[in-house]
Amino acid sequence: MHRKGSACRESGSRDLPRAFLGVALASLVLVSGCGGSGGSAGAPPAPSSKPEETAFAPALKVDLSAMRRTPSGLYIQDIKVGAGAVARRTSTVSVRYTGYLADGTIFDTTGGDKPVSFRLDGGDVIRGWTEGIPGMREGGIRRLVVRPELAYGKRGTAGVPPNATLVFDIQLVNVR
Secondary structure (H helix, E strand, C coil): CCCCCCCCCCCCHHHCCHHHHHHHHHHHHHHHCCCCCCCCCCCCCCCCCCHHHCCCCHHHCCCHHHCEECCCCCEEEEEECCCCCECCCCCEEEEEEEEEECCCCEEEECCCCCCEEEECCCCCCCHHHHHHCCCCECCCEEEEEECHHHCCCCCCECCECCCCCEEEEEEEEEEC
């Protein structure tokens, strides 16, 4: 959209018919890249696939330097260590969670509702969870920073754009 005072505004454009002026300005913006740093006009910048290059919303309180990094690039931080049974790769677990985009937007949550249950090695959850939940104890809360390749990758999913680095706060309710 052309705004008054934009650096793309042409001087002396009062002599042009209004319809032509709108087309000319739109073309100028697309061709010159004015109003953005390349790419499509108005398109958001592509997210980084590396958590280390991702700008996280301050409200998420993500501090990668305080987290453990696995060989796959998953970041793990125990917010609260539980006292119950330990989750194993073959366990069936029940969790409550909230999933955030890096900008702080919640894209999925169990909220205060009934926890969700799944078998960790059953292929029902993203790889970031199958790597990040084992070792948790019942009652514990863990934060995971999951790079796209361990989540929804280049395709994304409902509410998650392609190549998104995700943040999950997970409470382990039960281990079976």
